[in-house]
Amino acid sequence: MLARLQHSGEVRLPGRLHHGAHAEGQAGGLRGPRRPRARRLALRSALRGLLTAGLVSLALVGSARGHSLLLESAPAADATLATAPAQLVLRFNNRIEKSLSRVRVLDARGVAQPLVVNAAAGSADRLVATVPPLAPGAWTVLWQVLSTDGHVVSGRFEFRVGP
Structure with missing residues (x-):
């Protein structure tokens, strides 16, 4: 049941997830190198957008609350x-x-x-x-x-x- 790869000299088990340099591109394989800075920037931008939207909605509600309808x-x-x-x-x-x-x-x-x-x-x-x-x-x-x-x-x- 062991299959020998000719080009790398590695042993692979059929039907199993393999780790290593070739596993990165496989479906279900390991992710590529992490980019924590990009993720942090995206998270900060999303939080900043949510905070801005919340403050704008509070300002609109607060200004209209005292008006007589x-x-x-x-x-x-x-x-x-x-x-x-x-x-x-x-x-x-x-x-x-x-x-x-x-x-x-x-x-x-x-x-x-x-x-x-x-x-x-x-x-x-x-x-x-x-x-x-x-x-x-x-x-x-x-x-x-x-x-x-x-x-x-x-x-x-x-x-x-x-x-």
Whole structure:
């Protein structure tokens, strides 16, 4: 069962993994010379990339966390109401400075209707305004609030009164 190689004078066992100079190129054989410096550089680059990505994502999350986001409204965005609402309620994801916030309701021509914002009504994350009688048609709500982090945030949505 021993096979003698003619060119090297080595004895090889059939079906076995052989070590030595020729084993490097064989499937399942030994690896070539190690390059620890290249591996270390690649590992450092990968870690540096992961660290940079993590820091960027933390910075983005941290900067957006304090901003007020509109969670819900009454009337709801794109709602069709049978009758005009008596009040408008906007609920945000965190506290707002009510006295420095404002809301307007515009008709289809862009004419603003007078609203009375009640700073004492509702919790600290809600803006409540008394709405005058509205005619049937499309209405646009424009809002602007001051977040407790000092940033001004604004938005808009529409609703419809009548058929």
